[in-house]
Amino acid sequence: MKDGNKRTERHLKLWYKEPASRWEEALPIGNGRIGGMVYGGDRKEVVALNEDTLWSGYPRDTQNYDALRHLERVREMIFSGKYKEAEQLIDAKMLARRTESYQPLGNLELEHPGDAPATDYYRDLDLETGIAGVSCNRGDRRYKREIFVSAPDQVMVVHYTAAEGASLDLTVALNSPLPYECKAILEGTGLQMKGTAPSHVADNYRGDHPQSVLFEEGRGIAFVTEVRVVQEGGTAAADQEEIRIEGASSITILLAAATNFRGYQVMPTTEGAEEAADACAAVLDAAQKLGYRELRRRHVQDHQALFSRVEIELGRSDSSLLPTDERLERYRAGNEDPALEALYFQYGRYLLMTSSRPGTQPAHLQGIWNPRIQPPWNSNYTTNINTQMNYWPAEVCNLSECHEPLFDLIRELSETGSRTARIHYGARGWVAHHNVDLWRMSTPSDGEASWAFWPMGGVWLCQHLWEHFAFTGDEAFLRETAYPLMKGAAEFCLDWLVPTPDGRLVTAPSTSPENKFLTGDGEPCSVSAGSTMDITLIREIFEHCIQAAGLLGTDHEWSGQLSATLERMAKPQIGPDGRLMEWSENFKEAEPGHRHVSHLYGLYPGNSITPKETPELAEAARLSLENRIGQGGGHTGWSCAWLINLYARLGDGESAYRFVHTLLARSTYPNLFDDHPPFQIDGNFGGAAGIAEMLLQSHRGGIDLLPSLPEAWSTGRVGGLKARGGYTVDIVWQEGRLAEARIQASRPGWCRIVCLNHTLRVSLSNGAQAKREGDAFWMEVGKTYTVTLA
The missing domain is CATH 2.70.98.50 (putative glycoside hydrolase family protein from bacillus halodurans)
Known part of the structure; x- marks a missing residue:
């Protein structure tokens, strides 16, 4: 050249x-x-x-030794409907200090x-x-x-x-x-x-x-x-x-x-x-x-x-020979450019590789790059969505090693967080809130309860431990790293749950990250009991711990305690308007177009809501999405990226693609960095994960090929994506239909494979058909299986 x-x-x-x-x-x-x-x-x-x-900064004691003495009073206020008073007491007495930069x-x-x-x-x-x-x-x-x-x-x-x-x-x-x-x-x-x-x-x-x-x-x-x-x-x-x-x-x-x-x-x-x-x-x-x-x-x-583990082609365009900034301007003006979308996907993978390697610090709000002494939001680890979103592409995009710095952070945070759990809440296990820094601050930040008081940060982080195991099948990692950390977070949750007057177990005080409802007096407020995200996260970590304990043959009695607690816990609810409720009561939203969609966690990145297994909840999630977007939601780069993944899980490829286009056209700088605004790298990572999720899903106990393929990508290919269960997947499609997929297994076993409602044929290179039971096929290690439409 x-x-x-x-x-x-x-x-x-x-x-x-x-x-x-x-x-x-x-x-x-x-x-x-x-x-x-x-x-x-x-x-x-x-x-x-x-x-x-x-x-x-330097190592400091950030604990608020006065917090615990106000906890019971806050709970009394919440259960008597005095939400605003509870919020004011938290703001005054139960928060701590800001992270370092x-x-x-x-x-x-x-x-x-x-x-x-x-x-x-x-x-x-x-x-x-x-x-x-x-x-x-x-x-x-x-x-x-x-x-x-x-x-x-x-x-x-x-x-x-x-x-x-x-x-x-x-x-x-x-x-x-x-x-x-x-x-x-x-x-x-x-x-x-x-x-x-x-x-x-x-x-x-x-x-x-x-x-x-x-x-x-x-x-x-x-x-x-x-x-x-x-x-x-x-x-x-x-x-x-x-x-x-x-x-x-x-x-x-x-x-x-x-x-x-x-x-x-x-x-x-x-x-x-x-x-x-x-x-x-x-x-x-x-x-x-x-x-x-x-x-x-x-x-x-x-x-x-x-x-080079992953290759992708989503189509060609007449803009491909233009400089990237000119190309982006044409894209904003309405010119189709599927090759630019493929470049954006690979750029997300590149950014994760260059900002998170084994032995380094994890990627923060700006990855590894920052020019300011006073960066926006301290350029810290914001663990009520942003840090987690940074690592959404790690496993599916075949960069599992790049996940490791996050696991190191979780381990260190469990050490600082055990003191916070005990001092702030009188609880076992460990806890983290919404902001973390190099010094592994686990306490609430200063500010307002709507963002600062959210003791579920560690619980959400633990999902990444389970996901790494789910994709790799690394039992040593599960035994030595993931399970002990997950167990500590679950122990905190056991102590954090409290009974409502009608006997259900909920979290109190509880917030839905950074969002607010209106009290009966019309006042914006963030504090109540049992937000949908709290309940979804705790149910998820209990279920993961039960599965892990069973696989490892340990903690049978404790696992039974988790099962019994799940039976008593509140569940996500559907409101009178058919939408998934964000709080345990049908509050009126203070900001109907809020950027966070925390109550939809169970749809993505969780998997407790799916169109096939829980159709009513999936429809309620879809209505919630439509309403939030109709009121202006998804207006930041990272929240737009979350919408891609949510619609991909709903099987709505056209809506998912609409937000791929929006993310690139509205929320992207000339160097393809995510424009929050200002720059935050989570949109890049969330966008890459969303594109992968449109082409391959594996959260329902098998492999779903092309589950949310949009018309704009009618012909293309992707190679090297990973699926849960230890599978590597290549897919080729033409005119919107599967042409061929190739699957390699890292361990033997049954694998459920689906592609929309098509009947599939799975064979080896010599033409022999794979052993089959329904839509599950037996796969052996070291062999490549070809999947075609029957």
């Missing part, structure tokens, strides 16, 4: 004719720990840097001297290789650079080349919006930047706090960033905290970054800062020995081992 705008093969690339003019146009790279946003300037390259452990590391700045104009400019992000590139002409010479962050070698690499006979002059600098010092090292071939994060950042994004960035002497995480320059030909020298290179034929810049974070419970120390500097030097020594070509080869090999 040729360089520049004459390239024709771009189906896995984001590309542009101009440099980025703002952060939301820059292109993201990362290895799960180090992130970069590449602006691609023709004269001056800026790479905005992040490191996943660089947060404000994810911080920017700084900027790598690379500048070319001279004034020759750039022509034939081209920049791209190749999803297949994980490399961002820029090329342009100056005069009759072509100049190129490639930038990537290596996971195997933990280093960012920038490589400059020029056409034969041309030379490269470059100035290299580091800076940070945080307090820092930078100095030249290694006889002018290196730079070292050291700095410290704030001890606290007060969030002012909602407008209810003054701006406040605090630095305490000896407190806060220290960071080190080190750059090393390796050039062929020419000279390099330090000049006032810069490296100036002249007359080189090629230049490689290696960047390492580290902090003195050593665990959520460990106070950062100055000794740790020196260790971070030593770690950077060791990484750069090793990278320099490998050299650019080997670093690139190792990076691409590692990247493709994950990315």
Whole structure:
């Protein structure tokens, strides 16, 4: 393939004719720990840097030791109908403090001297290789650079080349919006930047706090960033905290970054800062020995081992040869572009790979990227939907390893959350609320009960443990990791449930995340008893624990207690208007078009509501969706992504596709980042998961092929998706009908396979038919089974 705008093969690339003019146009790279946003300037390259452990704050006791003494009074108020009074007491006495904030590391700045104009400019992000590139002409010479962050070698690499006979002059600098010092090292071939994060950042994004960035002497995480320059030909020298290179034929810049974070419970120390500097030097020594070509080869090999597992084609379009920003504008104007939708799906997978790898911190509200000291919502882990949505594509999109950082967070949160359960609520087990940070804060945040008081965050997170087991069948993971954590969350739920006057077990106090109803006096209020989401989540974790205990042959008596509790628990209810009720009473909604649709959790990501097994509840969920959307719901990027998945579960491919289109057309920046607004990455992940859910489902005890295929994707293929039970699935379809599917099993057993109402044939390559019982087929490990319409 040729360089520049004459390239024709771009189906896995984001590309542009101009440099980025703002952060939301820059292109993201990362290895799960180090992130970069590449602006691609023709004269001056800026790479905005992040490191996943660089947060404000330090270990603190965030417990509210006064909360427990007010709990019974709040419950009395709720059961006597004094909802507003209960909410006011919670706001005044039972909340805690805000989380800390994810911080920017700084900027790598690379500048070319001279004034020759750039022509034939081209920049791209190749999803297949994980490399961002820029090329342009100056005069009759072509100049190129490639930038990537290596996971195997933990280093960012920038490589400059020029056409034969041309030379490269470059100035290299580091800076940070945080307090820092930078100095030249290694006889002018290196730079070292050291700095410290704030001890606290007060969030002012909602407008209810003054701006406040605090630095305490000896407190806060220290960071080190080190750059090393390796050039062929020419000279390099330090000049006032810069490296100036002249007359080189090629230049490689290696960047390492580290902090003195050593665990959520460990106070950062100055000794740790020196260790971070030593770690950077060791990484750069090793990278320099490998050299650019080997670093690139190792990076691409590692990247493709994950990315190339899944392929997708949803159709061709006449916009596919346009730059991505122009293509997006045409899409907004109504031009069909199924190839752009496929690119968006693969971009979601790419973003998860680059922001969440084994051993790193999990992806937060902005993945791993953030340019602000005071980011929106602290760029934290918002666990009443957003953190979970980040990991919806992990299993089905064949990136199971990328799920692991979330499991590490859950384990650590169970440790802090056990204190919160005991101190705040006098309960066993562990609890988490709606906001979590690097320090694993498990307490309520400050603010209002409608968002801050929601002790179901840990319960929802535990669904991801079960999903990982359901997709992989890893019994060791279930026994050693998932079940103990799920059991702890379930024990909290057993103690959190209380009887209503009529004897049903409910949660009290209870909220439906961030939403409010109107009291009898017409006042907006968030606090009552037994919200539908609370009840659905607790029923789900009890059922998962019962199944897990049975599989593991343990806790028979305790499992029986869960079963008995389920019999006494309230269930989701259908209101007089036919909609699924969000609260246990038929309250009037304060905001009928609210962005959260928490009461529909049982439809997705849960599976307690399905059109076949629970048709009345499914119809009530559909009516709820229609009403919420009709009143303006789904207006944020992530909530629009949730709608895709909900309609996919209802088997309504056309409605699901409508919100795929809406997500891309209305809630997407030029670099395809999700526009909440502002940027939140959950919409990217939720959108990718939704596209997968339209093509493959496996939540009903089998494999559903093409359950929500829209007319816009009448012909296409997808390969490498995963189904629960340990199956890998490839699907080809033509004119809206299944042409062929191929299924591989990771363990032997019966597999139910359906494709709408069609009769299926399942066979091996030699033509032999698979053993069959109804719509279930026997599958063996190591064999590929072909599924066709009979």
